């Protein structure tokens with residue numbers, strides 16, 4: 001280091017100096033001292049770099065204090081916090097997937113702050129099962145003999161394969177060897193479960209005889225996997241659940257189906273393509289059916305397994321089940337979610353279903369309401385207007401569906417949209433939109449009604465820095 005740089009560095013304030021000044025700032029109330037200290041060190045480190053590498057004149061106490069306060073203002077007290085989903089992806093894995101219903105939240109809160117009968121049979125005072133709170137509901141809703149719930153669907157698949165096929169062969173179509181993202185690949189899960197993958201058919205076509213020819217005394221399971229996040233189109237053929245069950249019965253091999261999203265409602269009346277429901281899959285005779293709690297079902301994160309008692313009971317006894325078990329919050333929220341299906345109120349009560357089936361006119365009026373709340377000058381500056389576009393279901397469900405939607409479109413090309421997008425993400429609450437053709441689109445299908453005013457305020461605030 002040159003002598004002049006060393007001298008320049010000595011011009012930087014000390015950690016203590018900055019902490020003393022920051023102690024006077026009201027904006028930092030609620031932020032722990034340890035966190036403020038860490039932020040101060042970070043700010044000083046950045047400044048040190050600037051002085052050494054860019055030969056900058058060191059910033060003074062006031063500038064550094066302002067930077068730290070600004071960082072805290074943007075990041076807030078807590079790391080995990082609500083954001084406004086203006087991306088138009090209803091089941092957005094990075095944004096927390098399914099939103100739970102108010103009733104689910106109420107039940108969750110009730111058992112979170114008080115003791116509960118989680119594993120106590122109140123009638124006999126004997127030890128009960130945590131699954132008893134959701135099993136009967138799942139049996140009635142799906143028609144299955146037995147049910148089990150684990151941490152997520154990936155865990156459900158792992159548990160089923162480990163229980164039924166460890167050291168044995170599992171036959172899967174080449175067209176269904178999916179990767180879901182987030183490290184979930186059917187071949188990898190299979191390897192970890194100790195099952196041996198036996199691929200059959202071709203990527204685009206698999207026939208019943210392909211499965212039949214592959215069955216040996218080592219075959220433990222016929223597995224069908226929903227190709228959640230992609231579609232093979234054109235010259236294709238796949239074997240139906242019913243056909244596979246027929247073969248399985250004939251040869252004495254159980255059949256499993258990983259439905260991925262797994263819907264309890266046929267969504268065709270709302271313009272969605274046909275997807276076999278969980279009930280239909282169970283009725284087809286599939287021995288084990290697994291699906292997620294927080295995809296189309298619209299509940300908490302969970303992996304739900306339903307099927308024949310003789311098979312599901314084996315999963316329950318596997319020690320892995322204990323390692324993958326769900327907590328009381330999940331059970332409470334799941335029970336409330338399933339209750340809405342049984343009560344026939346799912347379409348209004350469950351946010352995921354409401355967002356998916358909401359008529360375009362209502363989404364459009366939400367977009368217009370955002371626009372109306374902007375000051376005329378802001379609206380003109382942003383060149384903001386309402387446009388029609390397409391949103392997505394997300395969560396690896398119904399990948400080819402283009403949901404009609406309306407968005408507030410900002411800018412008419414150029415880098416302006418990028419800057420605004422970054423400022424909106426840095427705001428409080430953060431807003432996550434999507435950039436299309438150099439325009440920023442704030443998709444209102446996934447903006448909740450109570451967020452309209454908040455979104456308009458966030459937009460106005462994000463424009464402010466440019467006014468100066």
Ligand SMILES: *Cc1c(COP(=O)(O)O)cnc(C)c1O
Pocket residue numbers: 152153154155157180184225226227228229258259260261291292293294302303395396
């Ligand atoms: C999403 C998905 C999974 C993983 O489910 P998680 O609940 O996210 O663990 C597994 N299989 C299929 C087919 C899926 O679509």
